Amino acid sequence: MGLLKSIAQIKPSLKPEVKENTPSFEDQKVTYHEDGRSTSRLCQGRSENLQASLSAIYYKFENNCKKEEEEQVKLKQPYVTELKGKRTLMLTKGEELQREKEKLEEKETKVEKLRSDIVNVRRSPQDYGIPVERKSSSKFWIGTILLAFLSVYIFIFYISTSYSAFFRTFDPSTELFGGMFYPKALQEAYDAGALELGFIIFIPFVFFGLGYLIHVFMHKQSIANVFKVILLFITTFIFDALLAYLIDEKLYNLNKTFEDPEFSISVAFSSPSFWVIIFAGFVSYIIWGLVFDIVMKEHADKDKIENYVISLENEIKNLIQIISKQNNTIESLEEIIRAKKVRCSELEDIIDGFILPIRNYKALSSEYLQGWQECITSEIVLGPDQTKDYLNECIKVYNNHIAELDLNVDDYQNKVYTKTL
Incomplete structure (x- = not known):
């Protein structure tokens, strides 16, 4: 029961109920560090308890991210800007596509008329x-x-x-x-x-x-x-x-x-x-x-x-060449519009979902691990070899936790959870 209470009490200062009292990121790192140390003390630094604690602090962090609307708006702003740009580009390309289709229809109508003229001119040249x-x-x-x-x-x-x-x-x-x-x-x-x-x-x-x-x-x-x-x-x-x-x-x-x-x-x-x-x-x-x-x-x-x-006939040949180029232009525009529609749909799902700042979580969770390990080395009486095994096992548990959450990639700042996920 003591373990469950300690997990439930992790990071009470992260609740965004009062916006003015929201702690800074450095304060949060200190809190995670202390929580990791105190929880490790309660369970004598066992790695299986660390695994449960890490899952608990992740879901706690995730729920807090969902509740922090202002932060979500800030994180989603690049996607909102991109969505506006994509929609504007789609509108521009759509107008261009419509003009090209009208030109194509005009050229095709002219070709049909010229072919009709070739037949009729032999009958009534006057x-x-x-x-x-x-x-x-x-x-x-x-x-x-x-x-x-x-x-x-x-x-x-x-x-x-x-x-x-x-x-x-x-x-x-x-x-x-x-x-x-x-x-x-x-x-x-x-x-x-x-x-x-x-x-x-x-x-x-x-x-x-x-x-x-x-x-x-x-x-x-x-x-x-x-x-x-x-x-x-x-x-x-x-x-x-x-x-x-x-x-x-x-x-x-x-x-x-x-x-x-x-x-x-x-x-x-x-x-x-x-x-x-x-x-x-x-x-x-x-x-x-x-x-x-x-x-x-x-x-x-x-x-x-x-x-x-x-x-x-020469005019028809020239028009057919122009029609071929216009068809290529239309296909290119349609492909661009299709790609923009797919991207817009993705952006809409991102905006309707939420964004998890994974580097922030990894920084905080690593602080939690350090507090856990600090307790093992300074407060729990173990032999040197056993202490080393405990520490190695804790590192292994932490790495598995990060890998299971697909957070072991450092080439992006945020992880996006779309509406469809």
Whole structure:
């Protein structure tokens, strides 16, 4: 009973009933020292009694810490300050997160609109300010097909007429159309040699080149270009007239009698075959040039649409890159906010719990141990070896007590008991 009374009477001066009479920390150390000495005297310094006494003074110290509200407020102030800072940071990051999400939504909406524009611009380019005709695509393909057939016709015509005009020897059975179109022109030119074959194969490209130049000059409006176009038409007409003259001359001389005059320009102008050959080539060449001009114009319109589509696709790529960066920013902000929420929850639990100043307790409890040991060495009659064993056993009990309470770490001042513990 004496032991229990002595334990219950430990540290009566620590009661915070009267704030003004609360002893200083040095006074508390003296009190613990004396209490340890007096309790040790009562139980003859036995270590098993020390273990019970240490548990009693710890719970006494813990209860006093819970009751000392002013001290708790002081100890919790760093956590309260941190909580305010974390909440302010969460608010700031939350506003930043909302702005980033709005920007992301705006960019995603813009990407969807651009993808819709890519589809719609091909259907109605006028709605996007592109000056093209509604049926430009159909005109382009129709013109391309006609151009292909006309190119084949002109290729055959000029190969045949060129070979007939410059290299072919006519026989009496040759008629007008047999003079213009000669199926064996390529074969006989090949048999005649590489020069003849190259000459008649590449002559049609002269006319294609003239047609292309006319297209170029017609789209660069100026007086000089008008004269150039007229000159090109005259050149083409003269060349066709020359071919027609040579072929008609050969046909005329083949069927000529002694009474007929010599073939001349006047005779050629009066010959229907002369004009048939000219117009079979020149008119088809003009038609080819007009169709080529239409195809190129429609192709230019298609290029306008395609260039507009390419610009939209490039804009989408840039937006997707921005969206990717914004997603990373949003994920980073969300991670920061999640971490701050966890920390805020921890701080709230700390503030709702209580803080135990463990260094203070270890200082006081060590004073209690010293008083206990002082009694053993000075007041209890024991042999030297027994005294040493008692002291060692008391130290062991104290160290176990500190370890069981998880207070054997010196890298922090306070031990926090949260609300959830």
